[in-house]
Structures are given as structure tokens and as C-alpha cells.
Amino acid sequence: MNIRPEEIAWRPNLPQRMDTGIGSVGCGGIVQYAHMPAYRKAGFRSVGVFDINREAAETVAADNNISRIHDSLDDLLADPAVEIVDIAVPAWEQLAIVEKVAAAGKHMLCQKPLAEDFGEALRIVELGRQAGVRQASNQQMRWDAGIAASKELIGMGAIGQPTDAQILVTIATPWHLWPWLAQAPRLEVMYHSIHYLDSLRFLFGDPQWVTSRHARYADQAPVVGESKTVTVLDYENGLQATVAVNHYNLHGEPEAVYRFLGTEGAIEGTIGLLYDYPDGRPDTLVYRSGDADPVELELDEKWIPDAFVGPMAGLMIAVEEDSEPATDCGDNLNTLRVVHAAYRSAAEQRSVQPSEIRG
Numbered sequence: 001m002n003i004r005p006e007e008i009a010w011r012p013n014l015p016q017r018m019d020t021g022i023g024s025v026g027c028g029g030i031v032q033y034a035h036m037p038a039y040r041k042a043g044f045r046s047v048g049v050f051d052i053n054r055e056a057a058e059t060v061a062a063d064n065n066i067s068r069i070h071d072s073l074d075d076l077l078a079d080p081a082v083e084i085v086d087i088a089v090p091a092w093e094q095l096a097i098v099e100k101v102a103a104a105g106k107h108m109l110c111q112k113p114l115a116e117d118f119g120e121a122l123r124i125v126e127l128g129r130q131a132g133v134r135q136a137s138n139q140q141m142r143w144d145a146g147i148a149a150s151k152e153l154i155g156m157g158a159i160g161q162p163t164d165a166q167i168l169v170t171i172a173t174p175w176h177l178w179p180w181l182a183q184a185p186r187l188e189v190m191y192h193s194i195h196y197l198d199s200l201r202f203l204f205g206d207p208q209w210v211t212s213r214h215a216r217y218a219d220q221a222p223v224v225g226e227s228k229t230v231t232v233l234d235y236e237n238g239l240q241a242t243v244a245v246n247h248y249n250l251h252g253e254p255e256a257v258y259r260f261l262g263t264e265g266a267i268e269g270t271i272g273l274l275y276d277y278p279d280g281r282p283d284t285l286v287y288r289s290g291d292a293d294p295v296e297l298e299l300d301e302k303w304i305p306d307a308f309v310g311p312m313a314g315l316m317i318a319v320e321e322d323s324e325p326a327t328d329c330g331d332n333l334n335t336l337r338v339v340h341a342a343y344r345s346a347a348e349q350r351s352v353q354p355s356e357i358r359g
Contacts, residue, residue, distance in 0.1 A: 010151075011148070014042060014317075017320060018044065020044070021045055021082050023048040023070075024036075027059065027088075028051070029177070032060060034304045035088060038309045039064075046064055048076055048082055049068075050069070050071075074100070078104075083106065085106045085107070091111065094110060098128070099127060107133045107134040108135050110124065110135060111137075113339065119359040121359075129330070134318045134324075136326070137329050137332035139332060139335065140308050141199045142326070146270070150258070158267070159264055159266055162239050165203070165242070165258075165260050168245075168255065169245045169271070170255050172250050173247040183224050186225055188225065196243045197243065201334065206354065207354065210345055210352050211234070212346045213346055214343075215228040215229070227247045229243070229245050229346075233338070256271040258271065266288050267285065267287045269284045269285035271283060315327075336357075337354035341353070344356070
């Protein structure tokens with residue numbers, strides 16, 4: 001199959017209405033170097049910010065020409081200019097915020113994971129549905145250039161029937177950037193590989209079985225949780241997908257690659273952000289389809305900040321069209337089922353079906 005690079009539409013779709021008012025709750029590092037740069041690039045309209053750390057809110061407002069710094073969450077929710085609430089707080093804080101956002105009847109973009117506890121995640125989704133608002137999860141790796149282009153290629157039949165998928169990452173992670181994360185007892189899968197597991201669901205659907213093994217580096221203090229994992233997703237049609245991650249490659253060359261193989265071709269590339277994180281570089285992607293020569297697809301975007309356009313754009317489109325967002329929180333429960341199945345698999349040393357995770 002001869003697929004020309006210009007046929008591969010990997011950039012995110014944007015809403016027709018670009019002036020929807022966005023109010024940000026939480027103004028920490030991820031908002032400063034990911035959310036706000038992405039929204040500026042897309043032309044979205046941020047109208048207000050709130051953070052319990054007033055100084056952080058002032059910094060974000062000043063850097064992004066945002067006119068209003070709210071004194072409280074209630075104040076932000078009472079602002080009629082705020083139509084979508086962009087929540088960027090630790091997972092254990094999210095439910096309490098969602099309760100107020102839903103009560104105010106505001107659409108919301110929730111941080112991932114929705115919650116560390118699956119029952120709390122279920123409650124978050126229930127609150128959104130009861131309020132009749134649109135609710136998306138910020139699983140932005142679906143819009144990372146390499147993943148988005150791979151989705152297009154697979155959908156176009158470039159590799160035939162997918163038979164094998166691999167995401168392999170071996171890096172030295174700068175834990176000092178997230179002191180709170182270093183203390184999480186559930187770390188690697190809950191906060192890092194969740195991106196890869198959601199991307200695999202995006203590409204190939206829901207797996208039938210999850211098998212996972214977790215380990216810690218010999219001397220990883222003060223980091224508490226698992227830092228090395230291997231997770232295998234088995235699909236009913238014979239597809240196997242492997243995610244292998246090591247955050248303590250302290251002496252070797254970093255590597256962050258993805259490979260999607262099929263009966264008629266293959267896609268191979270690199271996750272550019274993870275080379276010299278957080279600066280990184282654009283992804284790379286090469287595809288081979290049938291007997292055609294390998295083709296390199298030029299990608300000029302990075303996971304951070306560029307992919308952060310996607311979840312907000314998808315939510316804005318859903319509000320416009322009265323449809324489900326691309327990363328609807330209800331659907332995201334299935335990503336969390338895979339995450340929790342991985343932890344149960346590691347703890348019980350067996351393969352687990354995601355359907356076993358019920359809250």
C-alpha cells in the first residue's frame with residue numbers, strides 16, 4: 001500500500017468556536033510548561049486561574065495575560081466567563097474539586113489519573129453524568145505526534161492486522177521535579193505507564209488479559225513506589241502489546257521507542273520528549289507498508305507541550321456538538337481498569353482480566 005506522508009492527518013482537530021472561557025484550577029509546573037503553552041499555541045481563551053498558592057496563580061496569570069486571579073474555587077466557579085474548568089491537581093484532591101465543579105454545572109477537563117482509588121474514579125464519572133456536563137480526562141499522549149500518526153496509519157490499513165505492539169522506555173527520570181510523586185506507593189504504572197496503556201487502548205481497543213511485574217531499583221531512596229515495570233496486554237485476536245519501563249538507566253544511553261507490527265507492515269519511532277526530559281525533541285516515525293520502501297514521516301511537535309492541545313480541543317468539540325469527548329471520563333475508567341489490573345497482577349502473580357476491577 002502506497003500511503004503518502006501528506007495523507008496522514010495526525011494533528012488535532014480544533015473546535016469551530018475558539019473563545020470558550022477556560023478557568024484553571026491548579027497552577028503548578030505542568031500548567032506552566034504544558035497546559036498554558038499549548039493553549040496559547042492553539043489560540044484558546046484562558047479567563048481565570050485559582051491555586052491555593054496565590055503566588056503560583058499570579059505567575060501563571062502574568063505569564064499568560066490572564067486578567068482574573070480568583071480568591072477561591074467557589075469564586076472561579078461563580079464567574080460566568082468560565083465555561084470549562086481545567087483541573088490540574090494531584091489525584092487525591094480531584095474528587096472534592098469535581099464535586100463543586102459538577103454542582104456549578106461546568107464542563108471539566110480532569111487530570112489523570114482520575115483518582116488513585118477506583119471507587120473514587122467511579123464517583124467522579126457519576127457526578128459528571130448526574131450534572132449533565134461534559135467531562136474529559138487529560139490523557140494527552142493520544143495526541144502525541146507519533147501516537148496520533150500511528151493511529152491514522154493503522155486505520156488506513158498500512159500495517160494490515162496488528163499482531164504485536166511494543167513501547168520500550170529506559171531513561172533516568174529526574175524525580176526531584178516531583179517531590180510529591182516520589183512518595184507515591186503506586187508510582188510507575190499509576191503515573192507514567194498509564195499514558196502508554198491508554199495509548200494502546202486508543203490504538204487497539206481493550207485487552208482481554210493483563211500481566212504485569214514490578215520492581216524497584218537497588219538504591220532508589222527517597223522514591224517509594226515501583227520504578228521498573230513490564231506489562232503485557234493480551235488481546236482476543238492474538239495481538240500482544242508490551243510496555244517495558246526502567247526509570248533508573250543511570251549509565252546507559254536513554255531509549256524511548258515504539259513499534260507496531262502487523263501482517264502487512266510496521267511502524268517504528270521514538271518518543272522524543274523522553275530524550276533530555278523535559279526539553280526533549282520531536283518524535284520520529286518510519287513506516288513500511290507491503291513491498292513499498294520505508295517512509296519517514298516528518299513530525300515537528302513534542303508530547304509536551306503540543307499534545308496538550310488535544311484533550312481540551314476534544315472537550316470543546318464535544319460541548320459544541322453535544323457529543324462525548326475523545327477522552328471521555330467514562331471511557332477512561334477502562335484505562336484505569338487496565339492500570340489496576342496491572343497492580344493486581346503484580347501483587348497476586350497472575351494474569352488479570354480488566355473486567356475484574358469493579359470498584
